Amino acid sequence: MKTILSIQRLSKRYGKIQAIKDLSLKVEQGQIFGILGPNGSGKTTTLSILLDLIKSDQGSFEWFGEPAHYELRKRIGSVIESPNFYPYLSAATNLRLVAAIKESGADDIDRVLQLTGLEQRKDTKFKTFSFGMKQRLAIASALLGKPDVLILDEPTNGLDPQGIVQIRELIMMIAREGTTILLASHLLDEVQKICTHVAVLSKGIKLFDGKVSEVLAVSDSFELAGDDMEKLLKVIREHPAYQSHQVNNSFIQVYFKEKVLPGALNNWLFSQGVILSHLSERKRSLEQHFLELLQNNQ
Amino acid sequence: MIRLLKIEWTKIKTYKVFWILSGLYFVFLALGIIMAEFMINNMIDNMNKHLPIPVPHVNIYFFPEVWQNITFFASIRYVLLFPAILVIILITNEFTHKTIRQNVVNGLSKTEFLLSKLYMILLISIIITVFVTISALIIGISHTSDITAGMVTDKLVFIPGFFITILTIMLYAFFFGFIFRNTGLSIALFTLYTLIIEPVFYYFLKSPLVFKNDISTYLPVNAVLRVTEYPAIPVLKKMMGLNLQDTVTMGAALIPLLYATLMVAIVFRTLIKKDL
Structure with missing residues (x-):
């Protein structure tokens, strides 16, 4: 099996707070890998380092077996924190911009809008979207160009129950197509329902990792x-x-x-x-x- | 470069604020250029009320002086603020909406991000310079009788001079935007610095009590303004006996370029080092 992501002894400290410590992980192709931990356990910090938003103090990581490089991020679709788009541009224009950055061709835009149920609103300005629609656009943007890996940071945060179900079904569908998924969540239930593998994080330290059926199912x-x-x-x-x-x-x-x-x-x-x-x-x-x-x- | 410019173009193509501000700028620029002679002659009329021998009206639109005069009016402090504020808005928007993070996450390197802004500034500078060049050409042709090629090309050096003025003031704005990251704060500080803080320093340094050698001309914004410092108005020159400029010197053009290079270097260093 191909290794998609491997992290070796990653550490990051913010002043007095040790955000993550000695974190090592391996994500293989086709896995739905959950990073599970309460708020403040270092999930977002880890993902931010993996996406080059934050520099780690120690340790290293490799995407697709290659040392981190910005070109590799074009093969990764990410939803990090709140959906960040240009509020004064339409949904379609925002996606065209992402496609231009990813160099993935704009012909994929209609497909991802349809997948996320936004095709009716594609010419509407982003700032008029409801939170649920913003989140769906973020996922649409992550799916552009069929990335090899999808990174989702609390993808159902702030959504209503119906929205949560829709997003989860979408994630499962994408996973079935063979896309590797890295999902951070503080919801055990979510990780249990969606993921195949999990790492449990607490205060920046990895407690367990393994198959969900092994780590979480012993209840x-x-x-x-x-x-x-x-x-x-x-x-x-x-x-x-x-x-x-x-x-x-x-x-x-x-x-x-x-x-x-x-x-x-x-x-x-x-x-x-x-x-x-x-x-x-x-x-x-x-x-x-x-x-x-x-x-x-x- | 084309790819990065395309990305920037997508960002501004349907951004209303950008087009409204740009439109206003070009309207004011055109009005300023057209009204400059009228305004000067109006001033002369006012002056003449108190003078025993009236000063005749001036003509500033003939070749070759039109190059110097129009670039002078196009680079007045207040007019330069427009494109500078535009640049600040385009840069700080990226921080306000956290889209710089998203751009990087999506696969743009920080260097590419900075380059995309620099290319855009370069392109806007070229567009403004072309606009000013064409305006000057049209006005010059319609106000000059018996045009010779030499009359047109003489003093053409003010056009590259103006290009440096507009480019460097926007690079200063680039610096303010990336350092302060907040739209309101950056615009306020840039405007305050350009209109109040530096002029105060300027007169402070100019007073012989402070320094023996006058270094006031080396202040950053003043250095930009000094590239096209004076208009060419022969009558006034004769009358006032001022030793006004009649060309753009290499030295005057290099100082703002040096400042701008330094500022861009600082931005590159801090952004690449800092977490987003």
């Missing part, structure tokens, strides 16, 4: 009780997938690093000489899990 915990609680507590820590536990009144709550089936768990405990009197699987909400991921690493 289960078990309530366990046995006749010999002390032995249960001792044995459960030795389980290969053990992550953490809490002792409650009549049972212990156990969290695992990966998916564990209740039958297999019971079987394993039995083989270790523990007989359970209570076993109950508890589904955690994704948000809860995300917060745990962050808390466990502070």
Whole structure:
């Protein structure tokens, strides 16, 4: 598989604040790679460095296996922060400008306007657009010239529920066509629904990265009780997938690093000489899990 | 270069403010050129009310003096402000709307961005110079009898001189726009500097109490204005006994160019170093 982006030990500091620290990542072709983290975790800083808006203090990165160069940015479509366009120019003129910069030919403009549902408004000045339309124009501009990679920074931020669904469907559709996508979001739900891979960022440090199904899907915990609680507590820590536990009144709550089936768990405990009197699987909400991921690493 | 100019052209082609300001500028420029003689003669009439021997009316539109006179009137401080403010607006807009970031994200290098603005300034300078040249040519032809080629080409040096004036004042504006980044602030500071701050300095430096050698002429805006410093009006020259200029000297043209080069270099250094 071709590596689209590789980041080596990137660091950036703003005065006292360490925006990102020693960040290394690799994005392969065809992935929908999510950068997940709360506000202020360094997502936008990372993307800004990758797009040459900000200089990093240390570290390096490569696009398409080549050291960063402005020509390479023409193969990247980006939506960064708020949509930035010339308010006094029409949607179509704004896109013509982007096409001229990207040297991608203006014949693609109608296609991206249609994809984003803006073809009716293409001759309207940008400043008259609603926020949702502005965001859609930003995505249209990112899609111009069929880029190899799409960078989306909080693409659904500030949109109404209908707009969010539309944008997400659009992203999935583009991904199906084989475009690699790098998406930053503070919404776990969004990353879980859209992405194939994820890196979790907190205070500029990467906590995890991997497949979404591996990093985020382990959302289960078990309530366990046995006749010999002390032995249960001792044995459960030795389980290969053990992550953490809490002792409650009549049972212990156990969290695992990966998916564990209740039958297999019971079987394993039995083989270790523990007989359970209570076993109950508890589904955690994704948000809860995300917060745990962050808390466990502070 | 063509690609960068095309990008700039797309930015301004449907930008109303640009066309309104440009239109106003050319109207004022044309009016100024046409009215210059009338205004001078009007002044003479006023003067004559207090003089025992009246000064005759002047004619400033004949070859070769028309080159010097028209470029002089076209480069009065207040007239130069127009294109300068235009440049400031076009540059600071990019910061106000954060489109400079978007341009860079989309694949324009910072150097290309700066070059696109410089090319645009160069093109506008050429257009204004051509406008002034054609105006002077038409006026000169209609006001000169028995024209010879020599009369037309003599003093033609004021045209490249004017080009340097208009180019450098816009490069100063380029500097103000990129350094202050805010439209209102840049325009206010540029106007204040050109109309008030530098003239105050000018008279301060001129007074013999401050420096023995008069260095007032080396102030940046004054250096621009000095390229075409005086009109050529023979009668007044004789009467007032002033030693007025009759050509554009290399020295006078080089000083504003040096300033402008320095300013452009500073802009390149800071923009390429700084985060956007």
